[in-house]
Amino acid sequence: MSVIVTDAGFATTDWAADLGAQDVLTLASDTNPHTVDLSAAPKLVRVEFPSSADGRGFTIARVLRDHGYTGKLRATGHVIADQYAMARRCGFDDVEISDDLAARQPEDQWKFRSDWRQNDYQSRLRRA
Amino acid sequence: MYKYSEFDTAFLAERNAQFRAQVERRIDGSLTEDEFKPLRLMNGLYLQLHAYMLRVAIPYGTLRSAQMRQLAMIAEKWDKGYGHFTTRQNIQYNWPKLRDVPDILDALGEVEMHAIQTSGNTIRNVTADHFAGAAADEVDDPRPVAELLRQWSTDHPEFQFLPRKFKFAVIGSEADRAVIRAHDIGVQLVEQDGKRGYRILVGGGLGRTPMIGKVIRDFLPEEDLLPYAEAIVSTYNILGRRDNKYKARIKITVHENGIDTYKELTEARFAELKPQFEGVDQEMLSSIRAQFAAPAFRNAPTDDFDAAYKADPVFRAWADTNLAAHKVEGYAIVSISLKKHGETPGDATAEQMRLIADLGEQYSHDDIRISHEQNVILPHVHKSDLPALHAALKTLGLATANIGLISDIIACPGMDYCALATARSIPVAQEIAQRFDALKMEHDIGPLKIKISGCINACGHHHVGHIGILGLDRAGVENYQITLGGDGTEEATIGQRTGPGFSYEEITDAIERIIRAYLEHRTDAQETFLEAYRRLGADPFKAALYPDKAEGKANAA
Ligand code: HEM
Ligand code: SF4
Numbered sequence: 001m002s003v004i005v006t007d008a009g010f011a012t013t014d015w016a017a018d019l020g021a022q023d024v025l026t027l028a029s030d031t032n033p034h035t036v037d038l039s040a041a042p043k044l045v046r047v048e049f050p051s052s053a054d055g056r057g058f059t060i061a062r063v064l065r066d067h068g069y070t071g072k073l074r075a076t077g078h079v080i081a082d083q084y085a086m087a088r089r090c091g092f093d094d095v096e097i098s099d100d101l102a103a104r105q106p107e108d109q110w111k112f113r114s115d116w117r118q119n120d121y122q123s124r125l126r127r128a
Numbered sequence: 129m130y131k132y133s134e135f136d137t138a139f140l141a142e143r144n145a146q147f148r149a150q151v152e153r154r155i156d157g158s159l160t161e162d163e164f165k166p167l168r169l170m171n172g173l174y175l176q177l178h179a180y181m182l183r184v185a186i187p188y189g190t191l192r193s194a195q196m197r198q199l200a201m202i203a204e205k206w207d208k209g210y211g212h213f214t215t216r217q218n219i220q221y222n223w224p225k226l227r228d229v230p231d232i233l234d235a236l237g238e239v240e241m242h243a244i245q246t247s248g249n250t251i252r253n254v255t256a257d258h259f260a261g262a263a264a265d266e267v268d269d270p271r272p273v274a275e276l277l278r279q280w281s282t283d284h285p286e287f288q289f290l291p292r293k294f295k296f297a298v299i300g301s302e303a304d305r306a307v308i309r310a311h312d313i314g315v316q317l318v319e320q321d322g323k324r325g326y327r328i329l330v331g332g333g334l335g336r337t338p339m340i341g342k343v344i345r346d347f348l349p350e351e352d353l354l355p356y357a358e359a360i361v362s363t364y365n366i367l368g369r370r371d372n373k374y375k376a377r378i379k380i381t382v383h384e385n386g387i388d389t390y391k392e393l394t395e396a397r398f399a400e401l402k403p404q405f406e407g408v409d410q411e412m413l414s415s416i417r418a419q420f421a422a423p424a425f426r427n428a429p430t431d432d433f434d435a436a437y438k439a440d441p442v443f444r445a446w447a448d449t450n451l452a453a454h455k456v457e458g459y460a461i462v463s464i465s466l467k468k469h470g471e472t473p474g475d476a477t478a479e480q481m482r483l484i485a486d487l488g489e490q491y492s493h494d495d496i497r498i499s500h501e502q503n504v505i506l507p508h509v510h511k512s513d514l515p516a517l518h519a520a521l522k523t524l525g526l527a528t529a530n531i532g533l534i535s536d537i538i539a540c541p542g543m544d545y546c547a548l549a550t551a552r553s554i555p556v557a558q559e560i561a562q563r564f565d566a567l568k569m570e571h572d573i574g575p576l577k578i579k580i581s582g583c584i585n586a587c588g589h590h591h592v593g594h595i596g597i598l599g600l601d602r603a604g605v606e607n608y609q610i611t612l613g614g615d616g617t618e619e620a621t622i623g624q625r626t627g628p629g630f631s632y633e634e635i636t637d638a639i640e641r642i643i644r645a646y647l648e649h650r651t652d653a654q655e656t657f658l659e660a661y662r663r664l665g666a667d668p669f670k671a672a673l674y675p676d677k678a679e680g681k682a683n684a685a
Binding site: 032033034052053054055056058059060062063066067080082083085086087089090104105106109112113118119120121122124125126127 | 160249
């Protein structure tokens with residue numbers, strides 16, 4: 001089982017649980033985001049993080065957003081609390097982690113970073 | 129000089145609070161060492177051979193005296209009374225305790241300094257020409273651009289978990305004093321038809337596969353820098369190899385895909401990113417520039433300097449080697465050598481740091497630089513102040529007259545500190561420096577760069593040393609390979625191996641044989657070692673190194 005993390009903390013139910021297979025697109029971390037076909041307009045794109053050291057998913061998310069994807073984006077796998085703000089800033093809406101990881105890194109550690117818009121150098125350099 | 133904005137201060141306070149919490153969570157077990165590792169590395173904390181090591185950034189190598197004093201305080205309070213200046217304009221503390229690190233970071237924050245992104249697979253401290261703002265040959269001071277890049281790369285959400293570390297260096301002149309060609313991205317300020325812009329190089333690096341950076345844009349308009357840099361790194365994050373850490377640097381990505389493909393992908397990404405930058409970064413750049421305005425130079429006679437130069441041979445020797453031309457008449461750029469013969473290259477005690485801070489405040493408009501050659505620079509000293517400055521430096525062993533000479537050696541920590549080392553490097557540097565000091569040949573030999581690494585990772589830049597020394601392990605015995613003809617300047621060249629290596633006991637003699645061959649073959653004292661090598665090739669040096677090949681004296685490794 002898994003836990004969904006949002007700005008509000010741990011969610012007990014997954015809003016996406018009832019989506020049909022055609023509405024969900026899952027991308028491995030070695031996907032080239034520039035060639036992903038979004039024409040079927042999935043409601044949810046899940047980007048896999050096989051390891052917290054593998055940061056490709058952050059670029060995948062940004063490129064999908066830059067290519068006009070406006071549906072929900074989820075980071076799933078080995079994402080740690082300290083990466084929550086990065087995931088949000090790159091365009092993810094929520095993060096899906098294992099129960100194990102949720103037990104080891106409880107909700108308060110994730111909520112510590114829930115004000116992810118604060119102190120953001122990059123948005124400050126992009127537009128006024 | 130740059131003063132933190134309210135934003136910088138708030139960012140740093142939050143970041144330090146986060147790291148304090150992370151350290152507590154590591155100590156209470158909610159973070160595993162595997163999970164803690166990337167987080168501590170993002171905050172400059174390494175695990176070394178004997179203890180943790182904290183690497184503190186000195187962005188673009190520039191310090192105010194108050195910052196230097198704080199570095200001295202930290203060395204005394206939380207370390208063993210000294211610090212080590214590195215080849216990437218950082219200072220390393222070799223003995224901090226994990227529990228103390230959050231307090232050290234707060235102390236750094238008090239003087240607008242940090243250890244963020246000085247390690248880990250992210251964009252590292254942005255380095256710059258250590259003569260910036262003082263050199264006569266520059267288009268403009270490169271530091272404001274380096275500061276802009278520092279802000280852009282800090283905590284960049286997309287680039288904290290890259291395939292491998294990523295290093296920028298920035299220069300403002302044709303002369304390359306920051307080795308930009310051995311960086312992942314090199315930025316050179318240029319002017320074309322009266323317009324400012326940048327020449328951008330990509331894919332340089334040393335390590336086990338040394339590569340010289342390639343030009344990806346010969347002229348990038350000023351306002352495009354951040355989106356273009358973002359495009360290069362974004363392309364790398366997708367394309368860079370993650371299956372083999374020795375092939376993960378961008379130099380390999382560019383090499384394997386070819387610069388043309390890499391450029392094509394970068395340009396496509398750039399087109400997507402460019403509209404996202406609305407131009408505020410350029411406004412910020414101009415306000416940063418204003419903070420780097422040149423100090424009020426004075427117009428005064430230099431009689432005191434001229435008199436001391438005539439009367440005092442020790443002062444004269446120091447002035448001849450340790451001063452560089454300043455853009456303003458009557459001023460000099462002073463290099464303070466951290467390479468006293470027999471000492472560890474790049475080490476400074478707390479007492480020395482405090483003296484340098486005082487002298488920087490008194491004589492150099494509160495501006496102090498750390499060079500990638502592990503020396504300290506006072507960039508703006510009026511010549512009439514030089515005799516007093518020299519006298520003060522002498523009191524703490526800081527007046528060694530060897531800048532650019534054979535004993536001004538770059539050496540990595542090697543076996544003395546580093547867990548990856550295959551050989552000692554600091555003791556080799558010490559022995560070579562002492563040998564040529566004893567022979568009193570140093571000034572006759574003239575400009576010569578020796579660079580030493582204690583393993584193939586090449587932290588000591590041996591590939592770009594005129595003489596490079598690489599310490600390896602051959603069946604449990606230290607073996608030193610020599611390369612000749614390397615050059616880290618705008619004519620960047622990777623040195624060529626001479627042949628079999630030498631044992632620890634033999635290496636200093638081997639270097640002496642090379643030097644004697646040079647002295648014998650040079651056309652006159654004006655021809656430097658590097659010029660002689662380029663004219664003659666390796667043969668006369670090989671003949672000196674391996675006088676009797678048949679006997680197989682040099683152990684064939
Ligand atoms: C003592 C702990 C240290 C460790 C474990 C260490 C480790 C490494 C490793 C593994 C590399 C190769 C990375 C690669 O090519 O992908 C490297 C490169 C490098 N290190 Fe270190 N290093 C240490 C200390 C230092 C020090 C003290 C300096 C400066 C004096 C330094 C400066 C560099 C530089 C300039 C490179 C350049 C090669 C490049 O990135 O192209 N390192 N280091
Ligand atoms: S070159 Fe090797 S021995 Fe020297 S500091 Fe780097 S990793 Fe350590």
